[in-house]
Amino acid sequence: MKILIVGAGKVGATLASFLSQEDHDITVIDNNDAAIHRASDTLDVMCIKGPGAAPSILREAGAEEADLLLATTNMDEVNMLCALTAKRLGTKHTIARIRDVAYTEDLASLRKDLNIDTVINPEYSTALEISRLLRFPAAANVETFFRGKVEIIGIKIHEEDPIVGHPLSDLFGKTKGILFTAAERAGEVIIPHGSFVPQEGDKLFITGTPQDLSAYLRSLGRDLPKVNTVFIVGGSRIAHYLTKILLPMGVRVTLVESSEKHCRLLSESLPGALILHGDGTDHELLASEHFTNNDAFIALTGRDEDNLISAMYAQQQGLRKVVAKCSHENYASVVRAAGLDSIVTPKLVTVERILRLVRGLQDKSGSVMTALYRIADTDVEAAEFILRDITPHLGEPLMNLPLRKGFLIAALLHEEKVIIPSGQTILSAGDRVIVISHGQSLLAFKDIFEDTKS
Amino acid sequence: MNYKLMLRMMGRTLLVEALLLLLPLLVAFIYREDPRPFLYTLLPLALVGFACSRVKTKAEFFSREGFVVVALIWVILSLFGALPFWFCGYFESFTDCFFEVVSGFTTSGATILSDIERLPRGILFWRSFTSWVGGMGVLLFTLAFLPKVGGRAQVLVRAETPGPVATKLVPKTVQSAKILYEIYFALTVLEIMAFSAAGMPLYDAVVTTFASVCTGGFCITSASFAAYNTTCQVIAIVFMILGSVNFAVFFLLLTGRGKQALKSDELHFFLGAVGVCSLLVFVNILPLYDSVGVAFKDAVFQVASIISTSGFCTTDYNLWPPFAQTVLVILMFVGGCSGSTSCSIKCGRILLAFRTSTRTLLRFSHPRAVKVVKLDGKAVEEETLNTVFAFFILFFLLLGAGSLVVSLDGYSLTTSFTASLGCLSNVGPGLDGVGPVGNFSGLSHLSKWFLSALMLVGRLELFPILLLLHPTTWSRA
Known part of the structure; x- marks a missing residue:
């Protein structure tokens, strides 16, 4: 596929790297010299410098016959305009990153008006x-x-x-x-x-x-009671969305943010949460707020180092559930080794979603991929497919199927009933299945069989 | 300070007052009464107004001029407005005339008249008509219906419109003013029609409407609303409540944005207060009545009348149990919604003060907590909250001062306190000596002047009049 990526930042560059490994033709557009140099030095992609929303630049990048445009600059408005312009020029499918809280409420109509096929919001995900x-x-x-x-x-x-x-x-x-x-x-x-x-x-x-x-x-004796109180450090967008999700579930949220102006904004949009102004790494503040009485601690500041250190401190203080945001994958593995296991990386969340979409666009052979996860940031993936009547080997028991090595059907949903498959399980059209793959990316469901792989 | 511009603005407003005086003059002609009080007033009024309005200036209004000119206009308007009373000869002193007309313009409804029925119809018309004009604001009227004076009309409107935050209905101030008056006209016409249909004579219907849609409280009978039948009283309840609702709510309803209109916290609080207090009073006064229906109607009427700062009465609540009286006195502090014709502290300010206070309590247990205070789901600036608290402090200081002045005349604590509160909150009558059957005529001249001042201060939401007394207002730099 011919793919344009506008914005070679964290997400853009990671996507370019993953997608170019999957044999797509990638063109990266960015206005920043340094970003362009980094991309052209490390990736096998074409690079164009210029404003990504300008029709002339998009035309130069080949937007007329591109299959997909990914707008991932750090400005929501630029991303919207990119998607709109590319669509006008003839790009088949557009994906724009829109993450500002102010846009999320009217996202559906915005998408329709701007003719954006898919909107991704990494912070919300x-x-x-x-x-x-x-x-x-x-x-x-x-x-x-x-x-x-x-x-x-x-x-x-x-x-x-x-x-x-x-x-x-x-x-x-x-x-x-x-x-x-x-x-x-x-x-x-x-x-x-x-x-x-x-x-x-x-x-x-x-x-x-x-x-x-x-x-x-x-x-296993591992069932922890439901989380009722959550202590969040850092009033980032993720914190905002998370609080919005947690409050209606009846969870009490305390949020610490270091900018007072930002505190006021948070208090305005999250009236149910307790917003504190202060430094989330300040132990005095944490102690005076009795943060150890909370069920969960979540570190979501803009600095990985702060997040990881305060998460480790919280774990040491005995909080039951500790989650930290970490943007650098290489830190994540170090910290996992130190015993902190719930690490979220917004960039990877986004990349997974886009990869899933790209593969879904590609696959015209009978099954639609509806979910894809990379397990623990490794080369093991879990993909969800919907089977259609042209899918091969329907109606045969699983034990007779020529499954390739490294693939596993982990679960299927048959007529709204979840089945953990055994040898006798039979696949039928309309079922949803989860396929675990190890070491190889799965593009189409038929690829899991020896006889029908492409 | 731009004196020329202030003179010009005053001149225009006086001309408007002259125009408004033509109506009672007409009434006097219709009923073949002596037109001289009005003619004697019209002459100097038109002359001074014309002279002042000819002053040429190019300068603009700024915030300071805006507040000062509004305050001065209200004082001068009242001085001229008192003249017909003075010329008609039914008043004992100019003090009484001034008190009565200020009570009208400020929609208080406190009166020094004991034998109201004796007065000519033209004079009574003017007395109620001042309330109607004052209810929505005389400057607003000038802005809405006279050609533009300058670009900054919003400065004037902010000084005259009640409420902690002035809301605009449409981008243009003049257009907003027109819409407000259109809604006001519509309510007035509706109420006149309702009263007429309920069997009130046309003259009574018009004059009583003027005094009630603006939440004023002047009645043309000494018996106040007890002189009219139950249907009329129920109609009055409805319109007093409507007059206490933010007019922006009507505008939103009429333009099909009902959902947004009914989301107002202040409206919920106001209607809730009316409901709860009516019930409390009803239960408390029930033993005094033979009929449950009449008790309920009297309770709702009195609560609506007091919270809307009208001050009409259907019964002598001086005879009610202390609990019901206390509820009514508390309601005198509350008042209606911002942007309505009612006065007193207002539901919006009470909500803001309450929410700010609970935030202070939260800060005791979480010293670092940040919480914005919201009204109608929108964050309110800290500056506004400070102004609200300043309002409370000044309100109570003035209330105390007024009580002290009246108590010098030798009245009881209840009378002194409620007289002062009645005037400052623009409700009008209070309890005891200034209760429903009493009036303010026995007070000394000092008390009457002081209470007149309190009424003006209360109507203009304290700050404009107090600004006149502040030294920096008059400093050159």
């Missing part, structure tokens, strides 16, 4: 992801599928967990409705078989319905 983590405090990651009917959660295995030292095949029959989907050990990710023996320090990814997962966590 990140907030949504954090809110899921808070619903499953025991899990380090939570991904949802089938519109929330199935989740994949990641949990850290502790020494006292009963499953330590027993192969997974022993658990057969005792773990109804859940599936051990992937395991991370010492930075390596594998899709576990019955012979896999969980050890302390492993991270297990389990698929199941929220109810079954809760029940299983309870049986």
Whole structure:
């Protein structure tokens, strides 16, 4: 596909790198010399310097016959204009990043009026992801599928967990409705078989319905009560969206922000939250606000270092659930090693969403990808497809299918019922399935079969 | 200070007053009464007004001039407005005339007349008509219907419109003023028609409407509203309440933005206060009545009359139990909504003060908490909140001063306090000596002048008149 990316910032550059590896033709447009140089030095893409919303620049970049335009500059308005202009010039599909709180309320009509196909809001998606983590405090990651009917959660295995030292095949029959989907050990990710023996320090990814997962966590003695009070440091957009999500759920939110002007704005749009003016890393302030009495601590300032340090402090002070935002992936792995496991990276959230869209646009072969997650920022992906009647191998039991190595069907939704598949399970048109892939990107559902892969 | 511009503005307003005086003159002719009081007034009024309005100046209004000119205009308007009373010979002193006309313009309804029915109809018409003019604001009237005086009409409107924050209906001030008066006219016509339909004579209907749609409170009978039938009293309840609602609400309703209109916190608070207080008073006075219906009607009427700062009465509430009286006295402090014809502290300010106070309590447990105070879902600036508190302080200081002055005449605490409160809040009557059956005629000249001043101060929301007394107002630099 021919893809234009306007804005070679954090998200733009990461997308360019991922998409160029997936054999797309990428053209990057940016007004900033340094950004252009960085992109042309590190990526196999074409670079054009200039204002991305200008028709002449877009034409030069080939907007007339482009399949996709991604507008990811740091200005919402520029992104909207880019998408609008590109669409006029003939670009088939446009995606614009719009993240200002002021636009989110009228997003639907804005999209229609400006003829933008997809709007992405990384901050909102990140907030949504954090809110899921808070619903499953025991899990380090939570991904949802089938519109929330199935989740994949990641949990850290502790020494006292009963499953330590027993192969997974022993658990057969005792773990109804859940599936051990992937395991991370010492930075390596594998899709576990019955012979896999969980050890302390492993991270297990389990698929199941929220109810079954809760029940299983309870049986492990890991079921933490619901999060009722949340302490947020940093009044970023993510904090704003997150508070907006949490307040209607009946969660009490305390938010610390260092700019007084910003505090007033937050107080205006979030009347239900307690807004404090101060430095979130100031232990005196944290202590006077009794922050250890909160169920969860979330660090969302603009500085990764502050977030990680205050999150580690909160964990040391004994808060049950600690989440930190971290924009640099390389920090994330360091901190995970230090025991902080709930790290969110807005950039990756965005990249995942866009990759999913790009692959969905590409796939004309019978199945539509509706969700894609990269498990624990590794090369294991979980993708959700809707099967259509032209999908191959419908109606045959799974055990007879020529599944390729490294692929796993983790769950399916058949007539609104969630099924954790066994050998006898049969796929039919209209079903939704979750496919776990390891080491290779999945573009189309038929690629999981030996005989129909492209 | 731009004196020329101020003179010009005053001249125009006096000319408007002269025009308005033609109406009572007409009434006097219709009823074949002596037209001289009005003619004697018209002559100097038109001369002075014409002379002043010829003053040429190019300069603009600024905030200071705006406030000062509004305050001065109200004083001068009242001085001229008192002349017909003075010339008609039914008043004992010019003090009484001034008190009565100020009570009219400020929509207070406090009277020094004990035998009202004795007065000619033209004079009574003028007495009620001043209330009608004062209710919406005489400057607003000038701005709406005379050619433009300068670009900064908003400075004048801000000084005259009640409420902590002046709202504009449409971008142009003059246009906003016109819309306000159109709504006001419409309400007036509706009420006249309703009263006539309910069997009130036309003259009574017109004059009583003038005094009630502006939440004034002048009645042309000594018995106040008790002289009219129940239907009329119910109509009065409706229009007193309508007159206390922010006129912006009507504008929004008429332009199809009802959802936005009904979202107003202040409106909810006002209607809630009317409902709760009516119920409290009703339960409290029920033992005094034979009929539940009459008790309920009297309770609602009195509550609506006091909270709207009208001051009409259907019964002598001096005879009510202390609890009901206390509720009414508290309501005298409350008043209606901002941007209405009612006066006193106003629901908006009370809400803001209450919310600011709870925020202070929050700060005791969370010293670093930041919380904006909101009204109708919008953040209110800290500066406005400070002004609200200044308003409260000044209101209570003036109330105290007024009570002291009246108590010098030897009246009881209740009389002194409620007389002062009645005037400052523009309700009019109070309790005891100045209650529904009493009046202000027995007060000394000093008290009457002081209370007249309080009425003006209260109508203009304290600051403009007080600004006249502040030294920096008159400094050159």
